[in-house]
Amino acid sequence: MKESHGPSPGQAPNGYSTAPAEVGYRLKRRARSIRPGMHAGTETGGGLEPLVRTTLLDGRDPRRLDLLASSRDPLRRLLVRRYRQRASVRVYVLADLSASLGFRGRGDRIKTLASLVSALGFSAGRAGDAFAFIGCDVRLRREFLLPPTRMSGAYLDLADRLRECIPRGQGSHGLLEAIPLIGNRRALVFLVSDFHFPLALLESILAGVARHQVVPVVLEDSRESEPSPRMGLVRVRDPETGEERTLLMRPSLRHRLRAQAEQRRAAVFDCLAAHGAPPLVLTDRFDVDRVNRYFSP
The missing domain is CATH 3.40.50.410 (von Willebrand factor, type A domain)
Structure with a gap:
């Protein structure tokens, strides 16, 4: 999907006087993006996370000159710091x-x-x-x-x-x-x-x-996973297909339906894991x- 850009409105539309809840999501890996952001990235640039020291010829940024490291370099090279840039996702x-x-x-x-x-x-x-x-x-x-x-x-x-x-x-x-x-x-x-x-x-x-x-x-x-507490004939409906059927609800069937729901949930979670x-x-x-x-x- 192509990313869209445009002017940021100063205020939310009418009816939204308070901001939504904020989610502090985190990335498991470094973000591969040249656009600056809040996440640890893979690109070098104007960040604050030290990466390596390199020569001034390679780094090409005298503002990042490391005088202490340069004075200790046995080859008497001018060394500059390189940093990782924070990135967006x-x-x-x-x-x-x-x-x-x-x-x-x-x-x-x-x-x-x-x-x-x-x-x-x-x-x-x-x-x-x-x-x-x-x-x-x-x-x-x-x-x-x-x-x-x-x-x-x-x-x-x-x-x-x-x-x-x-x-x-x-x-x-x-x-x-x-x-x-x-x-x-x-x-x-x-x-x-x-x-x-x-x-x-x-x-x-x-x-x-x-x-x-x-x-x-x-x-x-929490109500969906719990079979009907009523005993006797009950009408149930599949929310996905709309199919309806009549069941004779009794304790053994109620127990079996609950067990099937738990097994299904466990299978989904195992697949995700x-x-x-x-x-x-x-x-x-x-x-x-x-x-x-x-x-x-």
């Missing part, structure tokens, strides 16, 4: 907008997603990073596509539209279609979903974004403290 939210994201129990997944987008968009702007959003269900949802941008407040309209979104797509295969839009330059990718789609699809998605630092954000609802992407779990609501703990050293 692109922050992507790759979000599942399939029908199961519309489930409402003790929380509202779509509103949790919108709050996460607000926090990440705000935090990326504070760090000088570009922010992007890609929404998908069975296909790429271009009305929920925000190319990488450093424009202040660009995320606000997106977050508003997400709050009004009613997910209806019966599948999440659009996540695979979206991966090429992230590009080859290493980025920080928040993969946001309830992860109810097949494990084979999850494997393919993780393989597709392997070059990036991936943060899987699992949106859980195998790809070096431990999950960030948000249950019922957006919790900025939990997000920041995820990135704590």
